[in-house]
Amino acid sequence: xxxxxxxxxxxxxxxxxxxxxxxxxxxxxxxxxxxxxxxxxxxxxxxxxxxxxxxxxxxxxxxxxxxxxxxxxxxxxxxxxxxxxxxxxxxxxxxxxxxxxxxxxxxxxxxxxxxxxxxxxxxxxxxxxxxxxxxxxxxxxxxxxxxxxxxxxxxxxxxxxxxxxxxxxxxxxxxxxxx
Amino acid sequence: xxxxxxxxxxxxxxxxxxxxxxxxxxxxxxxxxxxxxxxxxxxxxxxxxxxxxxxxxxxxxxxxxxxxxxxxxxxxxxxxxxxxxxxxxxxxxxxxxxxxxxxxxxxxxxxxxxxxxxxxxxxxxxxxxxxxxxxxxxxxxxxxxxxxxxxxxxxxxxxxxxxxx
Numbered sequence: 001x002x003x004x005x006x007x008x009x010x011x012x013x014x015x016x017x018x019x020x021x022x023x024x025x026x027x028x029x030x031x032x033x034x035x036x037x038x039x040x041x042x043x044x045x046x047x048x049x050x051x052x053x054x055x056x057x058x059x060x061x062x063x064x065x066x067x068x069x070x071x072x073x074x075x076x077x078x079x080x081x082x083x084x085x086x087x088x089x090x091x092x093x094x095x096x097x098x099x100x101x102x103x104x105x106x107x108x109x110x111x112x113x114x115x116x117x118x119x120x121x122x123x124x125x126x127x128x129x130x131x132x133x134x135x136x137x138x139x140x141x142x143x144x145x146x147x148x149x150x151x152x153x154x155x156x157x158x159x160x161x162x163x164x165x166x167x168x169x170x171x172x173x174x175x176x177x178x179x
Numbered sequence: 180x181x182x183x184x185x186x187x188x189x190x191x192x193x194x195x196x197x198x199x200x201x202x203x204x205x206x207x208x209x210x211x212x213x214x215x216x217x218x219x220x221x222x223x224x225x226x227x228x229x230x231x232x233x234x235x236x237x238x239x240x241x242x243x244x245x246x247x248x249x250x251x252x253x254x255x256x257x258x259x260x261x262x263x264x265x266x267x268x269x270x271x272x273x274x275x276x277x278x279x280x281x282x283x284x285x286x287x288x289x290x291x292x293x294x295x296x297x298x299x300x301x302x303x304x305x306x307x308x309x310x311x312x313x314x315x316x317x318x319x320x321x322x323x324x325x326x327x328x329x330x331x332x333x334x335x336x337x338x339x340x341x342x343x344x
Contacts, residue, residue: 013197014189017319131188138309139192143316147190149277 004115006094012110012130018141020099023106024073026137027097029054030055036136038129044078046070065092074099080112086160089167090122092155093116110134116172121162125155143174182297184288187304190280193315195247198274198281201311202250205230211310211320213303219252227252233256248258249273254287256296265291268300293326 016023026032030041033054040054040062048070054063065079081092094113099106112126136147191198201207205216212229217235219227221244229237243251251271256262261289269289275282285304290297314320 013305015306017313017317132190135190135312138312139316142313143192145192147192149190149282156207 004091006113006115008111008113009110009118010110010126010130012134014108014138015102016106016108016138016141017104017113018106020073020101020106022141023099023108023137024076026141027076028072030086032137032140036140037133046072065095068094069096086163086167090163091172108137119162120164121158122166125159128156181335182288182292182294184286185297185301185304186284187308188282188284188285189308189312190277190282191312191315194282195274195281197275197315198283199247199250202272207314211314212307221246221250231258239270242269243271247274254296258297262296262299265294265296266344268294268296 013110027035028042028044028046033040035044039056042054043051043053045051045067048067050067050070052063052065052067053061055061062082062084064081064083067076067078069075069077070109075096075098077094077096079092080095082090091114092112093115094111096111096113098109098111100109101107110130112123112130118163132147132149140146193201199300202210203217203219203221205218207218208215208229213231215229215231217227217229219225219241221241223241223244225241227239227241228235237253237254237256239253241250243249249272251269252268253268255267256265267289268287268291271286271288273284273286275284285308287297287300287304310320
């Protein structure tokens, strides 16, 4: 069976007055992620094939994956499986961070890629979350103060409905065998 | 069929009033918007002009203006002939207070099919809005202004236009 082909579906670019090393530390150490990533602490083994997970405030993990690329302080790619209730049966996605120095600033590009034709209703979760996470990352690095808005509790209902439909139909099976 | 819209969301630790001022006053835009000064009286149908020094870079017309909440104007890129040939597109800013911050949603749409303006603004908005966020949160957009020079957003836009010509 061939390797699944991942297609970028959501890209978010920001520029941060910081250094690549500090951005890398902010992405890979829990003392930072707890401040800007909805309170989650990252656990990551710094090597290709290493374990990756995000732990919620209550101690449970909701994201699990493994390190695909580990190139500090420029490029980090992890597989991303949501280990949480309805999401559990969905195929994993890929999240890539690219860090490029530009003068006194750093360009950070986050790309979320999928191996199946994900409906917009499911992508909506990430498209709601990433701008908040990455705006907060920028604020933490530039001002020391994260974005503090009330975090929406759980994913939007339409997203859950779309996930239930997808899990019932499993469209990625056809897509996988067809490629 | 028109080209698909470009949308970008950011959260800025400021007030809707300060963000509105930063979007509508030239003294602010000059600091974070590639050095350009915006000019308009913001009445419906009034002209909106972006100037770099004395040169008119872009212009448009006010389509919607609800202070501190919503602003929309048409957008005609003037500074290069490839962009100048395209019909005006439209940009809309929505400001929503979220407690200590403001959620800013920028939607740029109504592009022509195969629009080169869309490619150019898709590169430009993340940089402009990152610089705006830094200016309002730290008072310092300058690092990003130098980043703009180094990554040559304007030069890239011109190269893009010429590759299409």
